[in-house]
Amino acid sequence: MSNKTPISSVNDFVVRFANVNGSGSASANELFARSVLRMGVPVSPRNIFPSNIQGLPTWYEVRITEAGHLGARGGVDLMVAMNPQTWDKDLAMIEPGGYLFYDSTKPMPSSKFRPDITVIGVPLTAICNREYTDPRQRQLFKNIMYVGALSALLDMDVKAIEQLISEQFKGKEKLFDANKNALHLGRDWALLNLECPIGLRVQRADKVGDRIFMEGNSAAALGAVYGGATVCAWYPITPSSSLADAFTSYCRRLRVDPETKKMNVAIVQGEDELASMGIVVGAAWNGARAFTATSGPGVSLMTEFLGLAYFAEIPAVLFNVQRAGPSTGMPTRTQQCDVISCAYASHGDTKHVLLFPEDPREAFEFGALSFDLADRLQTPIFVMLDLDIGMNHRLCRPLTWDDSRKYDRGKVMTAEMLDAGKEFGRYLDVDGDGIPYRTYPGTHPTKGAYFTRGTSRDRYARYTEEGAPYADNMQRLLRKFETAKDLVPRPLIANSDKPTRYGVIYYGSTAPAMDEANQALKTAGKNLDLLRVRAFPFHHTVEDFIADHDFVFVVEQNRDAQLRSLIVNECGIDPARLVPILHYDGTPITARFIAKSIGERLDALKVTPLRKVVS
Amino acid sequence: MTYIAKPKFHHPSLPKNALGYTHRDYEGKVSTLCAGCGHDSITASVIEACYELAIEPHRVAKISGIGCSSKTTDYFLNASHGFNSVHGRMPSVLTGANLANRDLIYLGVSGDGDSASIGFGQFAHSMRRGVNMTYIVENNGVYGLTKGQFSATADRGSKSKRGLTNNDNAIDMVAMALQLGATYVARAFSGDKTQLVPLIKGAIEHQGAAFIDVISPCVAFNNHAGSTKSFDYVREHNEAVNRLDFISGRAPIHVDYDPGTTQVVEQHDGSRLVLKKVSADYDANDRLGAMNFLGHHASKGQIVTGLIYVDSEPEDLHTHFNTVDKPLNALSEKELCPGSATLEKINAALR
Ligand SMILES: Cc1ncc(C[n+]2csc(CCOP(=O)(O)OP(=O)(O)O)c2C)c(N)n1
Ligand code: SF4
Ligand SMILES: [Mg+2]
Numbered sequence: 006m007s008n009k010t011p012i013s014s015v016n017d018f019v020v021r022f023a024n025v026n027g028s029g030s031a032s033a034n035e036l037f038a039r040s041v042l043r044m045g046v047p048v049s050p051r052n053i054f055p056s057n058i059q060g061l062p063t064w065y066e067v068r069i070t071e072a073g074h075l076g077a078r079g080g081v082d083l084m085v086a087m088n089p090q091t092w093d094k095d096l097a098m099i100e101p102g103g104y105l106f107y108d109s110t111k112p113m114p115s116s117k118f119r120p121d122i123t124v125i126g127v128p129l130t131a132i133c134n135r136e137y138t139d140p141r142q143r144q145l146f147k148n149i150m151y152v153g154a155l156s157a158l159l160d161m162d163v164k165a166i167e168q169l170i171s172e173q174f175k176g177k178e179k180l181f182d183a184n185k186n187a188l189h190l191g192r193d194w195a196l197l198n199l200e201c202p203i204g205l206r207v208q209r210a211d212k213v214g215d216r217i218f219m220e221g222n223s224a225a226a227l228g229a230v231y232g233g234a235t236v237c238a239w240y241p242i243t244p245s246s247s248l249a250d251a252f253t254s255y256c257r258r259l260r261v262d263p264e265t266k267k268m269n270v271a272i273v274q275g276e277d278e279l280a281s282m283g284i285v286v287g288a289a290w291n292g293a294r295a296f297t298a299t300s301g302p303g304v305s306l307m308t309e310f311l312g313l314a315y316f317a318e319i320p321a322v323l324f325n326v327q328r329a330g331p332s333t334g335m336p337t338r339t340q341q342c343d344v345i346s347c348a349y350a351s352h353g354d355t356k357h358v359l360l361f362p363e364d365p366r367e368a369f370e371f372g373a374l375s376f377d378l379a380d381r382l383q384t385p386i387f388v389m390l391d392l393d394i395g396m397n398h399r400l401c402r403p404l405t406w407d408d409s410r411k412y413d414r415g416k417v418m419t420a421e422m423l424d425a426g427k428e429f430g431r432y433l434d435v436d437g438d439g440i441p442y443r444t445y446p447g448t449h450p451t452k453g454a455y456f457t458r459g460t461s462r463d464r465y466a467r468y469t470e471e472g473a474p475y476a477d478n479m480q481r482l483l484r485k486f487e488t489a490k491d492l493v494p495r496p497l498i499a500n501s502d503k504p505t506r507y508g509v510i511y512y513g514s515t516a517p518a519m520d521e522a523n524q525a526l527k528t529a530g531k532n533l534d535l536l537r538v539r540a541f542p543f544h545h546t547v548e549d550f551i552a553d554h555d556f557v558f559v560v561e562q563n564r565d566a567q568l569r570s571l572i573v574n575e576c577g578i579d580p581a582r583l584v585p586i587l588h589y590d591g592t593p594i595t596a597r598f599i600a601k602s603i604g605e606r607l608d609a610l611k612v613t614p615l616r617k618v619v620s
Numbered sequence: 621m622t623y624i625a626k627p628k629f630h631h632p633s634l635p636k637n638a639l640g641y642t643h644r645d646y647e648g649k650v651s652t653l654c655a656g657c658g659h660d661s662i663t664a665s666v667i668e669a670c671y672e673l674a675i676e677p678h679r680v681a682k683i684s685g686i687g688c689s690s691k692t693t694d695y696f697l698n699a700s701h702g703f704n705s706v707h708g709r710m711p712s713v714l715t716g717a718n719l720a721n722r723d724l725i726y727l728g729v730s731g732d733g734d735s736a737s738i739g740f741g742q743f744a745h746s747m748r749r750g751v752n753m754t755y756i757v758e759n760n761g762v763y764g765l766t767k768g769q770f771s772a773t774a775d776r777g778s779k780s781k782r783g784l785t786n787n788d789n790a791i792d793m794v795a796m797a798l799q800l801g802a803t804y805v806a807r808a809f810s811g812d813k814t815q816l817v818p819l820i821k822g823a824i825e826h827q828g829a830a831f832i833d834v835i836s837p838c839v840a841f842n843n844h845a846g847s848t849k850s851f852d853y854v855r856e857h858n859e860a861v862n863r864l865d866f867i868s869g870r871a872p873i874h875v876d877y878d879p880g881t882t883q884v885v886e887q888h889d890g891s892r893l894v895l896k897k898v899s900a901d902y903d904a905n906d907r908l909g910a911m912n913f914l915g916h917h918a919s920k921g922q923i924v925t926g927l928i929y930v931d932s933e934p935e936d937l938h939t940h941f942n943t944v945d946k947p948l949n950a951l952s953e954k955e956l957c958p959g960s961a962t963l964e965k966i967n968a969a970l971r
Contacts, residue, residue, distance in 0.1 A: 260956070268942050273749075279712070287718075290713070406960040412952075
């Protein structure tokens with residue numbers, strides 16, 4: 006038994022499953038997470054997986070958090086060690102006083118355990134071999150069995166689990182019975198042979214509400230469906246492939262013409278990212294809403310086209326599900342490392358609009374919005390997800406859609422407008438917002454045709470190599486970028502209830518960890534004002550926020566403080582005023598890390614809490 | 621170079637086609653290419669073909685890559701939208717454009733550098749996908765715009781203007797297109813308008829991936845002795861398998877030739893191509909036979925021209941994707957947005 010008091014916690018602990026990739030554990034682990042959710046207790050699960058298909062270690066971590074902290078916490082309270090290969094590392098991860106769950110079929114020497122943890126052995130393989138003959142079944146049901154055993158150990162409501170299994174195997178009674186049976190094999194063995202429950206318990210609560218549990222990539226894909234995308238071209242790359250996959254399956258359900266059964270969409274798996282972006286550019290030039298989904302290396306290949314799209318003013322949407330680079334870097338690990346490369350993607354003077362969703366709900370909203378923005382601004386729009394949001398289920402507010410919402414197709418001159426004598430110059434800034442009118446090919450027999458090129462041209466799209474029209478056009482593109490500042494999602498500010506001289510800027514998947522860290526810092530008497538950047542170009546409130554504080558921490562998940570550089574560069578801020586807080590080892594940033602890093606820096610600055618000014 | 625306007629004056633007596641358009645309506649800007657460039661002859665043939673087919677000019681989308689050849693889309697069909705995209709990537713841009721609106725006619729113009737080197741992959745994939753288009757490669761064996769480097773279609777042993785010998789094997793774009801599944805494959809010589817115009821017309825009428833390799837001498841960098849893409853060389857080595865003498869719509873056609881010397885190819889939409897055979901036993905419906913024939917003649921140094929292969933029942937990308945008949949760019953919220961009630965159901969399934 007543990008020489009340290011076993012951890013005792015209700016609805017606030019971390020379970021980590023250590024598995025072998027390809028062993029079918031993923032669905033059992035997800036079943037576990039969903040069961041906790043069904044008991045009204047928020048969970049935040051994360052996949053930690055290698056870049057291979059079978060045989061290598063893979064982990065699934067479930068943070069059970071009645072308080073609703075959805076960021077990664079760090080540390081493990083209960084390790085479900087199903088992979089002998091990673092045993093030592095897994096064991097070392099357990100918090101003192103934590104628990105180890107393992108398959109005790111083969112006896113382990115006591116040297117293989119730690120004295121400060123509670124060890125729970127269940128002879129899973131032995132039970133399986135007794136019950137099943139088919140090797141595949143043995144493997145699959147072993148996974149369900151450990152969920153059953155955990156349900157007993159953690160005092161979970163077995164009915165919630167059974168309910169989920171029955172939903173999963175609706176109409177397939179045999180499969181339902183077999184899975185339910187395996188669940189009870191594990192559960193009953195634990196109830197009979199072990200002391201249940203342990204110090205960690207899941208207790209029914211009412212903290213989930215109407216929230217949904219969804220992956221960011223699926224949500225972004227659904228946003229593309231709602232946003233009216235009709236052409237998708239993509240090339241497989243982790244962690245973005247599941248976005249195109251989700252789009253494909255949503256379209257099979259939602260984009261079939263009810264009468265003809267034909268598709269209201271075209272999805273092309275391109276031969277590479279160059280072709281994918283080319284297809285998007287061609288489709289968007291021709292008036293369709295088109296997008297691609299990719300990750301850093303794919304963006305690199307697309308950059309020539311991105312420069313063309315910027316200069317020729319073609320709407321395009323690019324979902325970048327970021328992963329750790331450079332090059333192939335850590336292809337299955339998360340980072341926010343393409344901020345600079347996307348903001349300035351391509352040659353020449355180029356700037357792009359970036360959106361930074363914090364969770365699946367915003368991935369859906371920004372996903373749909375990006376098509377309006379692309380059409381309105383006639384330029385590429387990047388939706389910057391990352392692996393942490395994209396490939397993990399995240400609890401978030403339900404998705405909503407206003408049925409009165411109309412697509413903003415931007416400034417498109419129609420045959421009627423041309424016939425009415427409206428002047429058309431493809432690059433003519435008629436409204437002073439830097440945004441010209443365009444026509445779709447095929448609009449009118451004699452008016453409105455123009456020639457699109459990446460080469461310089463005048464306001465009427467006529468080829469020219471003269472300096473003045475070139476500069477005039479480049480200036481107009483800047484005006485357009487200015488216009489974008491008021492169209493993109495505004496930053497969100499959360500001021501401390503006590504006055505403070507310190508602020509924090511953060512974005513994207515850092516949000517839940519930041520919120521949690523902020524609570525911890527506040528409890529420690531360290532007050533901070535928070536600003537979450539949701540888009541580039543930056544709204545002027547970003548500059549104002551920085552001006553209002555002595556120091557602003559910029560928290561991000563990359564080595565080079567990329568958002569900070571972008572702020573310094575674009576807003577002309579003295580770099581000394583922006584303190585980088587950087588996490589970039591490929592794991593998602595945690596509240597512990599942020600609170601510690603900011604806390605230490607504030608201590609070094611010797612913060613004495615300001616006395617509230619009488620107002 | 622600056623924009624040069626062409627006089628807009630239309631002579632009242634200019635002949636008109638079936639739609640009432642004159643030749644002028646199919647012209648473009650004044651060419652800025654070198655005088656005598658083969659590409660300008662192709663431009664003239666494109667204009668002629670569109671005029672004769674009585675296409676509405678604005679219903680054509682002209683898409684190209686980068687190169688002297690790719691510039692030519694600006695020199696015909698002023699009333700249609702053009703897109704001079706990036707080097708080697710015309711096929712993807714055209715594919716996307718085609719997906720957005722299946723109702724327009726897509727004309728892709730490229731060079732041998734554009735399609736056989738940097739864009740070889742995109743060329744290949746657009747062929748195998750069966751994009752409904754007319755894909756013209758204006759093939760001069762060199763990079764004209766960057767001043768005369770060998771391209772990948774330059775024959776092995778041919779000499780550059782500066783006296784260098786090309787030691788690399790040549791890519792035969794026609795052989796590639798056949799292998800990759802193009803459903804209309806032709807080769808012509810830019811200097812032979814009577815051969816080229818009907819081939820372009822046939823390609824435009826063809827409802828699948830149509831590819832035409834047009835040998836088009838570069839007078840600035842590849843028209844000297846020792847070149848295998850010069851006017852003289854091509855005239856001497858041209859081996860026409862057939863002459864596409866006329867193509868017609870659904871109207872009854874009257875064929876004057878002896879039965880053994882013509883081949884009538886009926887297309888799916890009811891239109892017909894009438895081929896006058898030069899090589900008596902050549903069958904333009906036989907893909908494998910065409911590949912053999914090409915290989916055989918290439919080994920003798922002959923350049924096979926004519927309509928080399930046509931599939932009378934082509935399929936295109938939209939058929940494969942089963943897309944709706946209405947252009948995708950014309951769909952509205954009604955067809956595209958599933959609405960809030962559906963979203964509620966999706967939410968419910970995610971709890
Ligand atoms: C990415 C890129 N690389 C290189 C170039 C330079 N470039 C312009 S045209 C050209 C070759 C064109 O050759 P081809 O397609 O045969 O056209 P031609 O001029 O012979 O008609 C090259 C290499 C470019 N525009 N873009
Ligand atoms: S360089 Fe060659 S290809 Fe280019 S315009 Fe002159 S002749 Fe034509
Ligand atoms: Mg060339």
